[in-house]
Amino acid sequence: MTPAAAKAAVDAVRAHFAARMRAGREAPAIAEELARVLRLLDEVDFSRADEKHLRPSGHPVVTQLGQVMRAAESGPDDALSPILAAFLPILDALPWRFSYAPRPDMPDIGERMAWAELVGPIAPFHSRKVCLGLTAIGPHLLYPAHRHPAVETYLVVSGTAAWTAAGVTTRRPPGDILVHPSNVVHAMETGDAPLLAAYAWTGDVETLSEYVDA
Numbered sequence: 001m002t003p004a005a006a007k008a009a010v011d012a013v014r015a016h017f018a019a020r021m022r023a024g025r026e027a028p029a030i031a032e033e034l035a036r037v038l039r040l041l042d043e044v045d046f047s048r049a050d051e052k053h054l055r056p057s058g059h060p061v062v063t064q065l066g067q068v069m070r071a072a073e074s075g076p077d078d079a080l081s082p083i084l085a086a087f088l089p090i091l092d093a094l095p096w097r098f099s100y101a102p103r104p105d106m107p108d109i110g111e112r113m114a115w116a117e118l119v120g121p122i123a124p125f126h127s128r129k130v131c132l133g134l135t136a137i138g139p140h141l142l143y144p145a146h147r148h149p150a151v152e153t154y155l156v157v158s159g160t161a162a163w164t165a166a167g168v169t170t171r172r173p174p175g176d177i178l179v180h181p182s183n184v185v186h187a188m189e190t191g192d193a194p195l196l197a198a199y200a201w202t203g204d205v206e207t208l209s210e211y212v213d214a
């Protein structure tokens with residue numbers, strides 16, 4: 001993946017967040033966090049990319065995403081199409097990873113979901129204050145309850161999943177934005193469609209997420 005392709009994917013998400021801010025229809029907690037994310041992204045030096053995070057990871061999660069491709073071909077939401085257009089050609093080239101400890105009840109979870117960070121402490125564009133990336137979850141998979149100190153913003157890009165935060169579950173279609181406050185326990189479960197969601201972290205972005213026993 002070229003630095004320009006990675007930057008274009010970041011810019012597509014930034015532009016979407018900025019447009020949502022201008023439209024002024026977000027809940028106050030979401031607007032406040034989007035503003036923080038955009039402000040911190042403005043501080044990132046996009047003129048330098050760490051080449052080792054631009055090499056394809058070869059992660060099998062990409063094979064789970066065929067339905068995302070087909071949905072995009074059949075005409076995505078106009079507001080999301082620039083994001084899909086930026087990410088779909090580079091899915092194979094993204095630096096996918098999965099850093100949770102193995103769990104015996106879900107031996108293949110690390111092959112069926114992953115995330116690819118483009119801005120962050122371990123990413124092509126370096127920041128210790130903000131992360132930006134893409135999470136992919138294959139069909140019919142529970143991403144079990146987890147938490148992390150960072151404040152997390154998700155933008156659903158493709159696929160409607162069941163999202164649970166602080167014990168409340170809602171189905172979230174493409175275009176929805178969610179904010180998980182620091183250390184709130186959350187989980188996602190996909191149905192027939194895989195989930196693709198852009199994410200941002202602020203606050204303590206260096207402490208990894210960990211599973212929470214149900």
Ligand SMILES: [Fe+2]
Pocket residue numbers: 147148152180186209
């Ligand atoms: Fe999270």
